[in-house]
Amino acid sequence: MTKEMNLRELALAILMEVTQNGEFSNKVLNQTLSKYQYLAKQDRAFLSRLTEGTIERMIEMDYIINQYSNVKVNKLKPVIRNILRLGVYQIKYMDQVPVSAACNESVKLAMKKGFHNLKGFVNGVLRTISREVENIAYPSKIAQPISYLSVVYSMPEWIIRNWLEEFSFETIEKMLQCSLTERETTIRCNTNKTTTDELRKGLMSQGVLVGDGAYVEEALRISEYDSVQRLYGFTNGLFQVQDESSMMVAHAAGIKKDDLIIDVCAAPGGKSLHVAQLLEGTGSVIACDLTEYKVDLIKQNVERLGYTNVEPRVQDALELDDTLIDKADVVIADLPCSGLGVIGKKNDIKYNVTPEKQKDLAQLQRNILHVVQHYVKKGGTLVYSTCTVNREENLSNVEWFVDRYDFELESLRAYLPERFVKREGKESTIDKGYINFIPGIYNTDGFFLARLVKK
Numbered sequence: 001m002t003k004e005m006n007l008r009e010l011a012l013a014i015l016m017e018v019t020q021n022g023e024f025s026n027k028v029l030n031q032t033l034s035k036y037q038y039l040a041k042q043d044r045a046f047l048s049r050l051t052e053g054t055i056e057r058m059i060e061m062d063y064i065i066n067q068y069s070n071v072k073v074n075k076l077k078p079v080i081r082n083i084l085r086l087g088v089y090q091i092k093y094m095d096q097v098p099v100s101a102a103c104n105e106s107v108k109l110a111m112k113k114g115f116h117n118l119k120g121f122v123n124g125v126l127r128t129i130s131r132e133v134e135n136i137a138y139p140s141k142i143a144q145p146i147s148y149l150s151v152v153y154s155m156p157e158w159i160i161r162n163w164l165e166e167f168s169f170e171t172i173e174k175m176l177q178c179s180l181t182e183r184e185t186t187i188r189c190n191t192n193k194t195t196t197d198e199l200r201k202g203l204m205s206q207g208v209l210v211g212d213g214a215y216v217e218e219a220l221r222i223s224e225y226d227s228v229q230r231l232y233g234f235t236n237g238l239f240q241v242q243d244e245s246s247m248m249v250a251h252a253a254g255i256k257k258d259d260l261i262i263d264v265c266a267a268p269g270g271k272s273l274h275v276a277q278l279l280e281g282t283g284s285v286i287a288c289d290l291t292e293y294k295v296d297l298i299k300q301n302v303e304r305l306g307y308t309n310v311e312p313r314v315q316d317a318l319e320l321d322d323t324l325i326d327k328a329d330v331v332i333a334d335l336p337c338s339g340l341g342v343i344g345k346k347n348d349i350k351y352n353v354t355p356e357k358q359k360d361l362a363q364l365q366r367n368i369l370h371v372v373q374h375y376v377k378k379g380g381t382l383v384y385s386t387c388t389v390n391r392e393e394n395l396s397n398v399e400w401f402v403d404r405y406d407f408e409l410e411s412l413r414a415y416l417p418e419r420f421v422k423r424e425g426k427e428s429t430i431d432k433g434y435i436n437f438i439p440g441i442y443n444t445d446g447f448f449l450a451r452l453v454k455k
């Protein structure tokens, strides 16, 4: 058995867990990588690329298979279906894999999994696709725009229909293109411990490529590394991974020394720790989440980054804590959401969201807002945010909120980083108090935030 065969077998096992057992791809891939730590860097990269790529392009893979197989994808045995998906991905997207290897190794894998009788079928379908790969007839952009976007960018049709109610075709295409483009990782420098220049030097000494953030002073963008945990400065808390859109929350909050901040859905602590950083050791941050497990994640990050002004707490945001009423200068409500802004990083989210789940989430967000608005003192601020781009979970909730509670939207212009504000034209919604970061238009994840002030 060759090494490559082993890697493909691991990829198949991951795909089976994700597609048959509903596991999250990030989780299963990370577990596999930690189990097989002895794998060489290029093997880890091959495995990651093959599994992540196949999952993020799954609708396209199935479309291609359906063009050339006499048995439709949904009628195939799950193992064979996933072997074909992996095979087609190698043929179409992995130039470094010879077509013959993609076909032969897929056939061997089918036999190894007990499907000797289907080796001719797997071989036939993959060989045909390898010959026809440049001639695949995709849905027409003009005549079938929804199918076109769905197949070319592997996005479920219902999400595209939903987005078309709010965004133009061109904007959606940009978002989708962006979700399939590899971006650097953004990190937030812990400026209480080091400077961005020192951090940059340390990372570069390990051969990491380091660029400036696009909008936020304390952000750096890194690439060409193997594992974040092994990077310079990780263990001693010189940085935290955080997208620049997320970093905007702490800025939008307008933190002042000695403020009391309550972060109602805080794990793993990205925003709580950023806020603590801006407090420079003063004030305090109560960082809550639902379970011990989640709160432990916050604790680990607090310890690593070395903050003494953060108090992690198990607290259900749906249950009012009387002792906190009217106490907070700032409440951060970064709420559970459908996550459609981070499909570039969590590539199976798009297949798991349903219209019903999205509706339930929008309701959950309202229920949480109803409770946590009590914690804001008069004149204090509530920052509402999600990592999704659809209106129901974003602006519609904000409109619902200001209609019912004694809050108003306040312009973000005075709060967001200067570099960002400068690029926003006169028409920007930041003057209305909210912003929808659209991937492909902004160089960030998809993200929404609104600044609400208690009258």
Ligand SMILES: C[S@@+](CC[C@H](N)C(=O)[O-])C[C@H]1O[C@@H](n2cnc3c(N)ncnc32)[C@H](O)[C@@H]1O
Binding pocket: 246, 264, 265, 266, 267, 268, 269, 270, 271, 272, 288, 289, 290, 291, 294, 315, 316, 317, 318, 334, 335, 336, 337
């Ligand atoms: C978007 S994530 C928060 C990310 C975090 N703010 C950060 O920047 O690292 C949403 C969090 O809400 C938590 N959550 C969900 N329901 C909750 C509830 N009823 N009460 C408290 N936290 C909840 C989830 O466990 C999850 O950690």
